[in-house]
Amino acid sequence: MRKALACVGLGLWLSSLGACLDLEPTTGVEQQLPQGDGGALSDECLACTRGDSALALDCAEAYGRCAENEACSSIVDCSLERSCFNLSGSEQINCSIPCGFEAGLTSLDDPAIQLVAAWSGCIIPACSEVCGFSGELPGAQDLPAN
Amino acid sequence: MKRLPLSLLVGVVAWPALASAQEDLEGLLDQTVVTAASKSAEVSATAPGTSTVIPAQDLRRFGIHTVAEAVDFLSFGAATSGRDVTGQLGGLGARGVQVAGDEGNHFLLLVNGHSVNEPLAGSARFDRSAGIPLEMVDRIEVILGPGSVLYGSNAMLGVINVVTKRAKDFKGTRLLVESELLTSVRAMTGAGYEFDLFGEPAEITASLEYYQRFGPSFDLDRQNLGIDPISAAPTRTSPDGPATGIWGGRVDDDSFVEAPAGLLRFKRGDLQVTFQASTYRSGVPYGNADFDDPDSDHLLRQAWIDVSYQKLVTPAVELTLRGYGDTHDSALGVDVSRESACFFLNAETCRVTFLGASRWAGAELRGAFDWFEDGTAVTLVGFDGQYRYAGTKSDTEDAATGEIVTDSTGAFTVEDFVFGAYAQQTFTPNRWLGLNAGARIDHDPRFPLVVSPRAAASVVPWEGGTLKFTYAEAYRAPSYTESELTAGLRLAPLSLDPERVRSFEASVEQRVGAHHVRTALFASRWRKLVNLHSLSDAEKQRAVAEGRLSFIAPQTDYQEFRNLDGIDNYGVSLGYEGGLSMAGLSWGANLTSAIAEPDSGEELPVAPHYFGNARVAYDLPKDLPTLTVAGFWASRRLADRGADQSWAERPYAPTQLELKATISGEVPPLRGLSYRVGADYSLADRVPFVIGPTQTPTADQPTPSLAPTDRFRAFVGLEYQL
Numbered sequence: 098m099r100k101a102l103a104c105v106g107l108g109l110w111l112s113s114l115g116a117c118l119d120l121e122p123t124t125g126v127e128q129q130l131p132q133g134d135g136g137a138l139s140d141e142c143l144a145c146t147r148g149d150s151a152l153a154l155d156c157a158e159a160y161g162r163c164a165e166n167e168a169c170s171s172i173v174d175c176s177l178e179r180s181c182f183n184l185s186g187s188e189q190i191n192c193s194i195p196c197g198f199e200a201g202l203t204s205l206d207d208p209a210i211q212l213v214a215a216w217s218g219c220i221i222p223a224c225s226e227v228c229g230f231s232g233e234l235p236g237a238q239d240l241p242a243n
Numbered sequence: 244m245k246r247l248p249l250s251l252l253v254g255v256v257a258w259p260a261l262a263s264a265q266e267d268l269e270g271l272l273d274q275t276v277v278t279a280a281s282k283s284a285e286v287s288a289t290a291p292g293t294s295t296v297i298p299a300q301d302l303r304r305f306g307i308h309t310v311a312e313a314v315d316f317l318s319f320g321a322a323t324s325g326r327d328v329t330g331q332l333g334g335l336g337a338r339g340v341q342v343a344g345d346e347g348n349h350f351l352l353l354v355n356g357h358s359v360n361e362p363l364a365g366s367a368r369f370d371r372s373a374g375i376p377l378e379m380v381d382r383i384e385v386i387l388g389p390g391s392v393l394y395g396s397n398a399m400l401g402v403i404n405v406v407t408k409r410a411k412d413f414k415g416t417r418l419l420v421e422s423e424l425l426t427s428v429r430a431m432t433g434a435g436y437e438f439d440l441f442g443e444p445a446e447i448t449a450s451l452e453y454y455q456r457f458g459p460s461f462d463l464d465r466q467n468l469g470i471d472p473i474s475a476a477p478t479r480t481s482p483d484g485p486a487t488g489i490w491g492g493r494v495d496d497d498s499f500v501e502a503p504a505g506l507l508r509f510k511r512g513d514l515q516v517t518f519q520a521s522t523y524r525s526g527v528p529y530g531n532a533d534f535d536d537p538d539s540d541h542l543l544r545q546a547w548i549d550v551s552y553q554k555l556v557t558p559a560v561e562l563t564l565r566g567y568g569d570t571h572d573s574a575l576g577v578d579v580s581r582e583s584a585c586f587f588l589n590a591e592t593c594r595v596t597f598l599g600a601s602r603w604a605g606a607e608l609r610g611a612f613d614w615f616e617d618g619t620a621v622t623l624v625g626f627d628g629q630y631r632y633a634g635t636k637s638d639t640e641d642a643a644t645g646e647i648v649t650d651s652t653g654a655f656t657v658e659d660f661v662f663g664a665y666a667q668q669t670f671t672p673n674r675w676l677g678l679n680a681g682a683r684i685d686h687d688p689r690f691p692l693v694v695s696p697r698a699a700a701s702v703v704p705w706e707g708g709t710l711k712f713t714y715a716e717a718y719r720a721p722s723y724t725e726s727e728l729t730a731g732l733r734l735a736p737l738s739l740d741p742e743r744v745r746s747f748e749a750s751v752e753q754r755v756g757a758h759h760v761r762t763a764l765f766a767s768r769w770r771k772l773v774n775l776h777s778l779s780d781a782e783k784q785r786a787v788a789e790g791r792l793s794f795i796a797p798q799t800d801y802q803e804f805r806n807l808d809g810i811d812n813y814g815v816s817l818g819y820e821g822g823l824s825m826a827g828l829s830w831g832a833n834l835t836s837a838i839a840e841p842d843s844g845e846e847l848p849v850a851p852h853y854f855g856n857a858r859v860a861y862d863l864p865k866d867l868p869t870l871t872v873a874g875f876w877a878s879r880r881l882a883d884r885g886a887d888q889s890w891a892e893r894p895y896a897p898t899q900l901e902l903k904a905t906i907s908g909e910v911p912p913l914r915g916l917s918y919r920v921g922a923d924y925s926l927a928d929r930v931p932f933v934i935g936p937t938q939t940p941t942a943d944q945p946t947p948s949l950a951p952t953d954r955f956r957a958f959v960g961l962e963y964q965l
Binding site for chain 2: 118119120122123124125126198208
């Protein structure tokens with residue numbers, strides 16, 4: 098009996114060894130995250146977010162650098178579409194998470210975050226009235242430059 | 244020291260001429276035998292390179308628990324970088340060379356001639372995670388110097404071959420219980436039996452052990468991580484309680500190990516099968532994650548089987564066919580509660596897992612041709628082909644729900660075929676001269692063919708004396724994580740060459756009765772060492788043009804592995820062994836002084852310039868116990884990140900002196916019952932590894948924290964042979 102139990106124990110351990118790690122990459126993870134309800138953005142608002150309006154002329158450079166970067170411009174467009182900036186500061190981050198995924202980002206360390214932070218740090222306060230943004234910043238502009 | 248048994252002497256292929264005369268036999272009885280240097284049994288005095296053979300008797304009586312301890316306390320010219328409080332190693336070096344971040348990558352570890360270095364990280368384990376029950380070990384052969392001539396990759400510093408016992412040396416069934424007081428318990432059962440199987444003598448030896456460590460608790464320096472950029476509050480370092488921004492303090496929950504292991508060897512006639520399997524789950528107290536989190540763990544699993552058939556076809560020709568298969572997994576999982584790490588994850592605590600796996604299988608065909616059927620001239624040729632699979636990925640999940648919240652990162656899988664062919668010629672024209680020359684050529688699809696030659700000569704100019712000269716080259720293939728992995732800001736390199744080393748050594752040995760003195764002078768040149776390189780602006784632009792980088796973010800440090808540094812290494816090792824057999828006394832000491840100068844002009848981290856060991860054993864008469872004291876000494880060593888960061892003060896691990904006292908013997912009234920008790924004391928309280936989240940200097944922490952070691956340990960064990 099004891100021999101049988103020992104054999105069963107040994108067999109279970111060996112079979113656990115045989116269970117291979119699954120290295121198939123996980124893809125297409127979807128998030129259920131908050132979304133703003135600001136509706137369609139006005140032309141005036143869109144111009145402001147591009148630094149084209151008098152309200153945000155100082156932000157033209159930040160917009161330009163972001164626009165040159167595929168990930169940054171993708172996150173910004175997506176976040177505007179989801180009305181993320183109408184939400185409070187902490188909710189903005191959660192709202193923008195799927196945008197980060199869509200843009201291929203997986204970590205806060207991704208350099209595109211720096212560009213998004215520079216853009217949002219300038220645009221959100223400047224365009225809050227014309228776009229209906231909450232005006233709160235998510236704190237991302239304080240991110241260290243690696 | 245292991246003495247050459249008479250039966251084995253007859254079988255020493257390379258030396259039957261010496262063994263032919265009775266007086267030579269008597270002389271050889273004082274010699275040690277090594278099998279890994281030339282893939283055949285030969286006396287260590289004349290084997291290529293410098294070797295130490297550590298017998299089972301010394302493993303037991305000096306209170307040795309791991310291969311690493313055996314190397315530190317009993318070997319000649321090799322040393323670890325130190326054992327931390329968790330019992331884990333940073334690596335193994337020799338002759339003043341050890342590469343920071345090394346996990347045994349530059350030593351080849353064999354078990355009964357089977358290589359266990361895994362190809363994903365190139366690592367081999369020498370601590371308890373090796374999963375080798377030492378009670379079943381007959382001897383540990385430590386052969387220093389490049390050994391790729393017969394074994395291929397990884398054998399740059401040397402080869403360590405763990406040889407397990409035959410059934411006649413492991414007879415019956417035995418049970419063992421051992422405990423490091425208040426911190427661990429180990430239970431082992433083993434058996435060795437000889438029997439007839441289908442009319443042919445067969446034998447089986449096997450052992451199973453379970454090791455569990457449940458401590459000790461220890462303190463880590465506190466590190467102030469400051470304000471989290473997302474929460475704008477102090478960084479959270481645990482899932483519960485207030486966020487303090489402080490990592491460090493008392494480790495209670497994340498200091499543990501659970502490690503079952505088993506080893507089996509079966510032999511019937513010319514057929515031999517060795518099987519090993521082990522798992523090793525341990526805490527992760529030093530990582531950049533939640534502090535002292537019992538859910539953060541690292542699981543290693545390995546299993547392998549090696550089947551060999553050795554046949555003496557004619558008196559002059561012996562063929563060996565060997566097939567093998569290995570699997571090795573690593574799963575590191577850590578919980579992280581700081582908000583910035585979970586930025587995209589919408590989870591309070593993220594569990595980040597790093598999975599790595601490698602599987603490899605192959606076959607080796609080896610032939611030995613004894614030209615004159617007397618061992619004076621033996622040609623060995625072999626071919627080894629191997630299929631390899633390796634891969635990694637990292638996933639992040641919500642720790643509360645177990646739901647994966649991101650796509651995998653750092654994911655790759657690779658399949659390769661690698662081949663090697665080797666030839667070796669030994670020639671022993673007379674009793675005072677021995678010659679050994681060979682070369683191996685290896686094919687790996689990731690880099691051009693590699694040739695690893697070796698030439699050695701041994702001369703016996705006078706009674707008991709041996710002069711030996713060895714030139715050898717070796718290489719290490721880049722691990723797959725070095726050549727294939729892209730993760731975060733680290734790019735996979737376009738190409739990576741193997742690391743190379745060439746070495747010359749000259750040694751002189753003298754035996755007088757029980758006394759044995761030896762000196763080895765060595766010089767080696769290391770090239771193309773693989774290390775991380777920060778890309779310049781021009782290199783970043785080239786990476787964009789090559790499509791390896793989508794854009795260049797400002798002020799961002801992108802890195803990739805490159806063949807960067809070289810090392811000039813030279814020095815001397817001295818060794819002495821002696822004893823008074825009538826009085827039951829034996830002793831020994833080894834000392835190495837080495838210089839290792841990287842081309843960068845920087846100091847080589849981790850490796851001690853001076854190290855050695857000394858030991859005394861006293862076998863009291865009759866049923867009285869054996870008393871031993873052994874010491875391991877290593878000069879102060881620069882910490883692993885000591886040279887690549889601008890710390891306010893260069894961090895050094897202090898000079899290490901570790902003393903080990905052991906008493907072992909039989910329990911006289913109870914036949915078959917034996918005991919072993921001992922204690923370790925370490926003078927140093929740190930080993931040279933920077934730990935914790937702060938890996939670069941900050942205003943709050945201008946100097947790093949080094950991994951602590953436990954200063955005192957005591958153990959007691961009982962073994963009962965049925």
